[in-house]
Amino acid sequence: MGRIIHVDMDCFYAAIELRERPELEGLPVAVGGGSRGVLTTCNYVARTFGCRSAMPVVQAKRLCPDLILLPVRFELYREESRIIRGIFHEFTDRVEPLSLDEAYLDVTGLRSEAFLIASEIRQRIRERTGLAASAGIGPNKFLAKLASDWRKPDGQFEIRPEEVEAFMPELPVERLWGVGSRTAARLHALGVRTCGDLQSLGLVELDRHFGRFGSLLHEMCRGIDHRLVDSNRERKSVSSEETFATDLSRRETGLERLGLLLDEVASVCQAKHVDRVIREGFVKLKFSDFTQTTAQRPMPTVVREDFEALLAEAWDRGQGRAVRLIGAGVRFQSRNDAVDRETQLDLFGAGDPIL
Numbered sequence: 001m002g003r004i005i006h007v008d009m010d011c012f013y014a015a016i017e018l019r020e021r022p023e024l025e026g027l028p029v030a031v032g033g034g035s036r037g038v039l040t041t042c043n044y045v046a047r048t049f050g051c052r053s054a055m056p057v058v059q060a061k062r063l064c065p066d067l068i069l070l071p072v073r074f075e076l077y078r079e080e081s082r083i084i085r086g087i088f089h090e091f092t093d094r095v096e097p098l099s100l101d102e103a104y105l106d107v108t109g110l111r112s113e114a115f116l117i118a119s120e121i122r123q124r125i126r127e128r129t130g131l132a133a134s135a136g137i138g139p140n141k142f143l144a145k146l147a148s149d150w151r152k153p154d155g156q157f158e159i160r161p162e163e164v165e166a167f168m169p170e171l172p173v174e175r176l177w178g179v180g181s182r183t184a185a186r187l188h189a190l191g192v193r194t195c196g197d198l199q200s201l202g203l204v205e206l207d208r209h210f211g212r213f214g215s216l217l218h219e220m221c222r223g224i225d226h227r228l229v230d231s232n233r234e235r236k237s238v239s240s241e242e243t244f245a246t247d248l249s250r251r252e253t254g255l256e257r258l259g260l261l262l263d264e265v266a267s268v269c270q271a272k273h274v275d276r277v278i279r280e281g282f283v284k285l286k287f288s289d290f291t292q293t294t295a296q297r298p299m300p301t302v303v304r305e306d307f308e309a310l311l312a313e314a315w316d317r318g319q320g321r322a323v324r325l326i327g328a329g330v331r332f333q334s335r336n337d338a339v340d341r342e343t344q345l346d347l348f349g350a351g352d353p354i355l
């Protein structure tokens with residue numbers, strides 16, 4: 001049985017800015033990208049007003065007129081992340097970073113209790129950076145990630161192997177990895193709102209409703225996760241897609257749906273991958289006869305018009321066939337390649353964000 005720790009920095013970018021500007025303590029503060037951009041993160045004071053990561057700045061200002069919006073300072077955040085990752089490696093080399101502000105650590109086989117290791121990591125982070133971190137401990141990645149949200153901010157929680165069977169049934173299905181609003185709505189339509197409800201559905205039924213994802217749901221609702229901590233892992237892309245109950249015959253309707261998909265892609269990029277450089281964008285269509293095509297082009301910066309052009313290109317390939325699925329996303333440049341960080345900072349800032 002593994003012992004996995006998930007460490008998640010609390011309001012990482014905003015916390016760094018507050019450390020640098022202590023006079024702002026107690027005020028609603030967010031880090032974001034200009035009047036047409038979105039919030040990269042915000043502190044807990046701002047969250048009491050309903051502000052959240054990936055929210056459009058205009059909407060955040062409407063909820064909290066006194067919100068203090070600070071510009072992104074990527075180099076500063078990256079340097080703090082280097083310090084924190086160095087602390088992780090003082091305990092184990094089996095570290096899988098997810099973004100600048102969170103990572104999995106595999107401490108299986110170490111003599112110290114995982115709970116004590118997590119506590120010491122959080123203490124060293126505070127001593128060396130002045131920042132708070134939350135941590136979760138579990139027998140696998142899914143449960144460790146789940147546990148790290150349980151005592152936020154500045155806390156930690158452990159789900160022990162013998163506790164999993166009793167812990168899972170009351171958990172809302174929205175807490176499962178990969179279950180967004182659309183999947184949750186489909187589960188609710190089946191009468192499924194908790195993992196206990198989900199456990200009552202058989203694997204065959206889940207596969208019928210959700211395809212390959214059904215097998216994953218079948219395991220996750222029981223607290224099962226076979227993914228290993230991968231020290232060499234690098235996210236290559238972010239995408240979102242939608243399969244329609246009724247095939248689309250009008251391109252204009254497809255453009256409307258594309259906008260919603262791009263909002264989801266932008267949200268994930270802002271929340272988890274603001275440090276990554278985008279290499280290209282793509283739009284995927286699946287037609288009524290189940291054939292599919294993908295249109296793509298290099299995109300050092302991303303604007304909605306580019307994706308609309310890709311949709312038009314892919315749509316024309318259908319030669320009049322109706323569309324049953326639209327997907328859209330971005331592919332990242334490898335961290336090993338040279339990066340243009342100024343371009344990345346402009347992605348959701350003064351340039352033309354996905355909004």
